[in-house]
Amino acid sequence: MFFEILSDNPETLETDCLVVGLEADGQLTPSAARIDQATSGALTDLIQSQDLSGKAGELLLLHKLPGIQAKRLLVAGLGKEDERKDRHYRKLIKGINATLSKLNLSRVVVALDGRASELPDLYRQTRLLVEWTSADFYQYDTTKSKKADPITLEQFAIHLPMEDAELGESALLDGVAIANGVSSARELGNLPGNICTPSYLADRAKALAEEFDSLKVKVLNEDKMEKLGMHSLLSVGRGSAQPSKLIVIEYNGGDDDSAPHVLVGKGITFDTGGISLKPGAGMDEMKFDMCGAASVLGAIEAAAEMHLPINLVALVAAAENMPGSQATKPGDVVTTLSGQTVEILNTDAEGRLVLCDALTYAERFNPASVIDVATLTGACIIALGHHASGLLSNDQELADALMQAGDYASDRAWPLPLWDEYQELLDSNFADMANIGGRSAGTITAACFLSRFAKKFRWAHLDIAGVAWNSNGKDKGATGRCVPLLCQYLIDLAEEATDAAEEEEGAPHHHHYH
Known part of the structure; x- marks a missing residue:
């Protein structure tokens, strides 16, 4: 059209x-x-x-x-x-x-x-x-x-x-x-798990790089991740015949010396829960567990199409979570890329296990900000229903920027507290931390877990479990949500970058960000 x-x-x-x-x-x-x-x-x-x-x-x-x-x-x-x-x-x-x-x-x-x-x-x-x-x-x-x-x-x-x-x-x-970014995200979300595998997501990223000169893509395979020490991310795909991938997309629209903003997406292409198997009813919807990855891909596609004058990196942590003879078991301990150890008490709390290594990997870009997007917790649906994305951050200014972007884009997020008091719920007798914190405050303890890998940069976490897809009848399917919010955040950054450049040159330019 x-x-x-x-x-x-x-x-x-x-x-x-x-x-x-x-x-x-x-x-x-x-x-x-x-x-x-x-x-x-x-x-x-x-x-x-x-x-x-x-x-x-x-x-x-x-x-x-x-x-x-x-x-x-x-x-x-x-x-x-x-x-x-x-x-x-x-x-x-x-x-x-x-x-x-x-x-x-x-x-x-x-x-x-x-x-x-x-x-x-x-x-x-x-x-x-x-x-x-x-x-x-x-x-x-x-x-x-x-x-x-x-x-x-x-x-x-x-x-x-x-x-x-x-x-x-x-x-x-x-x-x-x-709209194109949203459509791409919906299409990826809607594809079944037997088509949309981690390798398929990597191919989609490569296709994007062919479409836009401003994008370049690198895909880390399991051997490379093993050498780097990403044992947490790798632990999730152990039970699957599908190899896990870390997909790195770089968009360079800004000055070479300006720090990039990093978007990290949870790309669990199907989530059975692993050994901590989910109930069967409605499990087909776990093909949507890569909607965070889809929205990050959609957002970087839109940024490239808008020629935003900023630098951006999209990291997609992609794995399929299956029960199998090699699968991670409850009680197993893994060492993350950061060196911290994790006792995996529940293999269905796997999103945070792929994201934590991707967050550590983000450090190498010396990022101006890092935002991760994930269908992370059912608890977020209990807290906020299907209207708002959950927002937790270690930086108030970043949180405010995302809240305002969500309001403007009509794709809203709402904050939850990330207080130290919640961190104790992740205590483990056998590792530096457990990967779950019990029944209460599930969305917050998941973010607490991630915050331990995000200490070196301004970071925010968007839990889109309640908004990424519709479950009902004719409307069943991915929504592409969080693409509008992320795009608005990037447009706002672009506007700041353009205004700063104009002040330096002392000449007004016409730019088409609102």
Whole structure:
């Protein structure tokens, strides 16, 4: 689907469908008013006969109105001003797209006049419209013999006044890049474990490097990891016939001497729990245990597409956790890359065992910040449900930056405490630490474990167990969540880098980060 910005008068636009907004109590938006005038009061008549009211989410499709060029007009109710929070805005776009997808259209123009969201930020409204529309039209058919019907909608235009077109254009470019990153992450998440193995993730990373000159990839195999001393990461894949991998992707968009920001993704391509076997019901969803890795890959892809002027490294710790004759047993002790020893009391607390070695590996980049992303704990779903990612950090400024990025990107995170008092729960009689801390505060003790490997840099941990996929019926599948949050964080860093460079040169540049 091709996105574009148009600024012609709404009534003159030749399109298969024009979408305009109507506010509560039949208040016409500017575009709706122009259409009303061009059609000799067609909308006013519908409002007076109470066929249209403008209540939130209301949709009415009209055909062949005389006086306008569009073949169809879809009138969308925006509701009262306090009914336009992100949640309502998202529902409205979902409703509009559901209606559009049922019609045989090739071109659509959406003219909501910046009124559909409570925040007047036009860049944000436009970018979210692009991201959400792309998500609404995503279809998974890779492993189906009958492929999905191709989407007839080729051109999705967003109407903005001429003076806002340039801002809209930059929002659209960023939105498309983020949407592509989200789609890539969803595709990887949705692929079954027999296709999406650690080797497959490595091949995807190599394919990305072929697509973008700014990316280079290195894959560490088991021998190399063994030589380095990554016995914790390796312990997870011991029971599997699939070899584990550490995938390193470098994106260089900034100055050679500027420190990179590192994203670390948990890439457990299937998680049986190992010897601490999970219950069978719903275990198929453990193909989603690499969604952290998928979101990190999606974010670096989007950064490359946006040409962000920063340096970035993505580390994907990939393994398949299976019970087998070689598998790690509860009570085994391993030595991590950092030299610290771990008593593995539960082989199903394996995400932290691959991440801890990847975090130590991140030290060699002298990073400006390190963020790990993982479907880490079921406890996070108990704490925060399926709405927010859990956020824990050893640096308040970094935590705040991620919180704000999540709010702006409509992909929210919420903080939990990382206090020293929780660390004692990981005490072990037989190693430096245990890999689990008991029933209480599971999300926090998992982060406490990781924090012991993140002492040399500013670090934050995002637990996406509750948001990375949907379990229900038709909606079942990966969400690509955390890609928007990570991309916004990177855009903010890019903006800081650009502003700093401008101050040095004393000349203003035009840059398209919001």
